[in-house]
Amino acid sequence: MDHFHDRDGVMHAEDVALDALAAAEGTPFYAYSSATIERHFTVFRDALAGLDDPLIAFAVKANPNVSVIATLARLGAGADVVSEGEMRRALAAGVPAGRIIFSGVGKTRAEMAAALIAGIFQFNVEGEGELHALSEVAAALGRTASVAIRVNPDVDARTHAKISTGKKENKFGVPLDRIAALYATAAGLPGIRPVGVAAHIGSQLASLEPLEEAYGKLGALVATLRRQGQTVERVDLGGGLGIPYDPSLPPPPGPAAYGAMVARVTAGWGVRLAFEPGRLIVGNAGVLVARVITVKSGGERTFVVLDAAMNDLLRPSLYGAWHDIRALSPRAGGMTATIVGPVCETGDQFAEDRSITPVQPGDLVAVMTAGAYGATMASTYNSRPLIPEILVRGRDYAVVRPRQTLDQLIGADRIAPWLKERP
Numbered sequence: 001m002d003h004f005h006d007r008d009g010v011m012h013a014e015d016v017a018l019d020a021l022a023a024a025e026g027t028p029f030y031a032y033s034s035a036t037i038e039r040h041f042t043v044f045r046d047a048l049a050g051l052d053d054p055l056i057a058f059a060v061k062a063n064p065n066v067s068v069i070a071t072l073a074r075l076g077a078g079a080d081v082v083s084e085g086e087m088r089r090a091l092a093a094g095v096p097a098g099r100i101i102f103s104g105v106g107k108t109r110a111e112m113a114a115a116l117i118a119g120i121f122q123f124n125v126e127g128e129g130e131l132h133a134l135s136e137v138a139a140a141l142g143r144t145a146s147v148a149i150r151v152n153p154d155v156d157a158r159t160h161a162k163i164s165t166g167k168k169e170n171k172f173g174v175p176l177d178r179i180a181a182l183y184a185t186a187a188g189l190p191g192i193r194p195v196g197v198a199a200h201i202g203s204q205l206a207s208l209e210p211l212e213e214a215y216g217k218l219g220a221l222v223a224t225l226r227r228q229g230q231t232v233e234r235v236d237l238g239g240g241l242g243i244p245y246d247p248s249l250p251p252p253p254g255p256a257a258y259g260a261m262v263a264r265v266t267a268g269w270g271v272r273l274a275f276e277p278g279r280l281i282v283g284n285a286g287v288l289v290a291r292v293i294t295v296k297s298g299g300e301r302t303f304v305v306l307d308a309a310m311n312d313l314l315r316p317s318l319y320g321a322w323h324d325i326r327a328l329s330p331r332a333g334g335m336t337a338t339i340v341g342p343v344c345e346t347g348d349q350f351a352e353d354r355s356i357t358p359v360q361p362g363d364l365v366a367v368m369t370a371g372a373y374g375a376t377m378a379s380t381y382n383s384r385p386l387i388p389e390i391l392v393r394g395r396d397y398a399v400v401r402p403r404q405t406l407d408q409l410i411g412a413d414r415i416a417p418w419l420k421e422r423p
C-alpha cells in the first residue's frame with residue numbers, strides 16, 4: 001500500500017498535490033512519501049515481531065538519501081551498507097554504528113579501517129582474501145571485527161539474471177562446502193570474531209521458495225558449525241522480497257507470509273537474526289514526476305517524449321523493468337504509446353506500446369514505484385543534471401536533494417593546464 005492517490009482529479013503524495021509541486025520545483029523530480037516509507041518498515045517489523053530482537057538493516061543502496069535513511073533510523077532501523085560512502089550516509093542520518101552491517105564483495109582496506117573505527121555491528125565477509133585483509137587491518141588498529149561469513153547457497157532466486165546473487169556462478173559469497181574451514185580460520189585470526197553466517201540470494205523475488213531453500217541450508221550449516229565447536233550467534237538472512245510493479249500481475253508474497261516462513265524455518269536456531277530489506281521498504285514510496293515534452297508519431301508508433309530519461313531512472317533500460325506510468329490528471333479516453341526520454345539511445349525507453357490515458361505536450365506523468373534503485377542509479381549522461389529528490393510528509397514537503405545546476409555539472413570539470421595556453 002502506498003500514499004499516492006487521486007484527489008480532485010490530480011495525483012497527490014499524501015496531502016501534497018504533485019502538479020503544484022511540479023509548478024513550484026520544476027520537472028523532472030523524485031517525490032517520496034514519508035508515510036509510505038514508515039508504513040513499509042513497520043509492517044515488515046511487525047511481521048517479524050515473534051523473533052528475538054531482530055536487526056532490520058535497511059539496504060541503503062536502494063535509496064541512500066540521508067532524509068530517507070533518517071526517516072527509518074527514527075523507527076529503529078539499522079543499515080546495510082556496501083561502501084564507506086553508504087556507511088557515512090547512514091551515520092549522518094543517525095543510524096547507530098552498532099546497527100550497521102557492511103556487505104559487499106570488494107571492501108577496500110581503507111573502508112575496513114573506517115568501519116572498524118566507527119565500530120560497526122558486523123562485517124559480512126565474502127572470501128578468504130578479504131578475511132585475511134580484515135584481520136590485518138583490525139589487528140593494526142587494535143580492534144576486533146565481528147564477522148559473518150556470506151554463504152553462496154547455490155539457489156536459483158528465479159529473478160532477473162542481473163540481480164540474482166546466490167547461484168554458484170555468481171561472484172557473491174563463499175561456497176557452502178568451504179564455510180566450515182573458513183569459519184575455523186576466522187576463529188584463529190587476530191582481530192576477527194566470527195559471529196555467524198549471512199546470505200542474500202537476489203532481489204525482486206516473486207516467491208518465497210528460493211528463500212526458504214537458502215535458509216534451510218543456512219540452518220543446516222549452523223548445526224554443522226556448532227558440531228565442530230564453533231560459536232554461532234547471528235544469522236543474516238539478507239533482503240530480496242519483491243514488490244508489485246505491474247498491478248495486472250499477482251503481487252509477490254508480502255511481509256506477513258515472509259515472517260511466518262522465517263519463524264517456521266529458523267525456529268530453534270538460537271541466534272539473533274538480521275534482515276537487509278531495501279526495495280520492500282522504499283520501492284512503492286517514490287514516484288518520478290516528469291512532463292511531456294512532445295508527442296510524435298513515428299513510422300509505426302506513437303512516441304511520448306518525457307523530460308525524464310534513462311539517466312534519471314535506469315531500471316527499464318537496464319533490466320527491461322516494468323513501471324506503471326500514469327498521468328497526474330488523467331484525461332478521458334485512451335492511447336497506445338511508447339514512452340521515451342530525450343537521451344540519444346534507443347534504449348532510453350520507459351515503456352513500449354503501453355496503453356495509457358491520452359497525454360498532450362505539457363501534461364505531467366508519474367512513473368510509479370520508483371523509490372528503490374531510482375535516484376541512486378542516476379547519472380548525468382547527455383550532460384543532464386541530477387534531478388531533485390523531494391520528501392513529502394502530510395501537507396509538508398522538503399527538497400532533500402536540490403536539482404544540480406548546469407554550473408555545478410560543468411564546473412566539476414577542469415581544463416588541463418596545456419589547454420589553457422593559446423594554440
Ligand code: LLP
Nearest residue numbers: 059103200203204239240276277278279373
Ligand atoms: N543485501 C545485499 C547484500 C544486497 O546485495 C541487496 C541488493 C540487498 C540486501 C537489498 O535487496 P532488496 O531487498 O532491495 O531486494 N538495481 C537493481 C537491484 C539490485 C539489488 C542489489 N542488491 C534493481 O533496480 O532492480
